[in-house]
Amino acid sequence: MPEGLEAEIWRRALTTLAGRTIASVWVDERVGPGELVDVLPGSTIRGVHRHGKVVVVDTDASAFGMHFGMTGRVVVDGVAPIDRLEYASGADRAEWDRLKVWTVDDVAASRPPAIRMNDPRRLGRISIEPDLGHLGIDIFDVRAASLRDALAGRRLPVKAALLDQHLVAGLGNLCADEVLWWSGLAPQRPVDTLEPAELRALAGAIRRRLPVMLRRGGSTTGTLDPDLRRRAGPCPRDGTTLERSRIAGRTAMWCPAHQR
DNA sequence: CCAAATGTTTTCCC
DNA sequence: CGGGAAAACATTTG
Numbered sequence: 404m405p406e407g408l409e410a411e412i413w414r415r416a417l418t419t420l421a422g423r424t425i426a427s428v429w430v431d432e433r434v435g436p437g438e439l440v441d442v443l444p445g446s447t448i449r450g451v452h453r454h455g456k457v458v459v460v461d462t463d464a465s466a467f468g469m470h471f472g473m474t475g476r477v478v479v480d481g482v483a484p485i486d487r488l489e490y491a492s493g494a495d496r497a498e499w500d501r502l503k504v505w506t507v508d509d510v511a512a513s514r515p516p517a518i519r520m521n522d523p524r525r526l527g528r529i530s531i532e533p534d535l536g537h538l539g540i541d542i543f544d545v546r547a548a549s550l551r552d553a554l555a556g557r558r559l560p561v562k563a564a565l566l567d568q569h570l571v572a573g574l575g576n577l578c579a580d581e582v583l584w585w586s587g588l589a590p591q592r593p594v595d596t597l598e599p600a601e602l603r604a605l606a607g608a609i610r611r612r613l614p615v616m617l618r619r620g621g622s623t624t625g626t627l628d629p630d631l632r633r634r635a636g637p638c639p640r641d642g643t644t645l646e647r648s649r650i651a652g653r654t655a656m657w658c659p660a661h662q663r
Numbered sequence: 664c665c666a667a668a669t670g671t672t673t674t675c676c677c
Numbered sequence: 678c679g680g681g682a683a684a685a686c687a688t689t690t691g
Contacts, residue, residue, distance in 0.1 A: 406669050470671085473688095475670095492690085524687045524689085527670090622669055653670090
């Protein structure tokens with residue numbers, strides 16, 4: 404997916420809909436509850452929040468959540484806040500639409516839906532009143548202390564921990580590799596071997612780098628960008644050829660020289 | 664043609 | 678119970 408950064412970009416775009424009243428809803432029942440069609444019409448959008456990779460739209464009747472899987476995306480008032488997703492199709496076919504929400508002014512003006520979620524691979528999910536209680540600390544709330552608490556008592560590789568949404572919510576494969584690169588930690592390092600200074604470096608990388616990537620447009624804008632990952636090119640810091648390994652079922656790219 | 668791709672969940676196994 | 682590996686989901690891209 405779309406990682407937490409993309410979810411935040413979409414959350415901000417969706418926030419512009421606050422105050423508008425929903426007229427009608429269509430949902431692909433393979434990925435979301437059909438009851439949304441009955442519950443939402445007549446309600447007004449109050450606001451949009453996000454935890455980790457989940458975006459939640461609050462209305463005065465109910466709230467619904469969107470999770471984007473690997474290839475889900477959102478179009479707001481006909482405009483895609485992120486025009487093209489890496490590792491996904493550049494096309495936007497109507498048959499891939501999974502959720503459409505029209506507001507009363509959309510209907511009056513015969514406009515496209517205010518909210519349209521489109522997802523070719525159909526790995527994303529739409530939920531009603533989503534339970535976010537099982538998610539870990541949000542990426543923008545990570546501090547050295549909260550990160551230490553989240554990882555306490557664990558022994559798994561640090562990258563596996565960063566990808567586990569129950570521990571830290573919002574990091575995906577790209578952002579996890581990125582913050583490990585910046586903090587000088589090898590992805591396979593067990594979390595119980597991390598020194599306090601290393602934990603601080605990791606929390607610092609999450610705190611400092613994610614806002615930069617968010618400003619640049621998301622999780623593909625890091626130092627280890629998709630092109631460098633594909634080529635397994637030289638480490639931008641020291642020129643060492645990046646190494647590729649498999650951790651927690653995902654491809655990890657890392658520098659064997661400066662990441663220890 | 665083949666492998667891999669921003670993700671999660673489940674199941675099987677140690 | 679913790680953790681890993683693999684499969685499943687579905688489609689496009691390199």
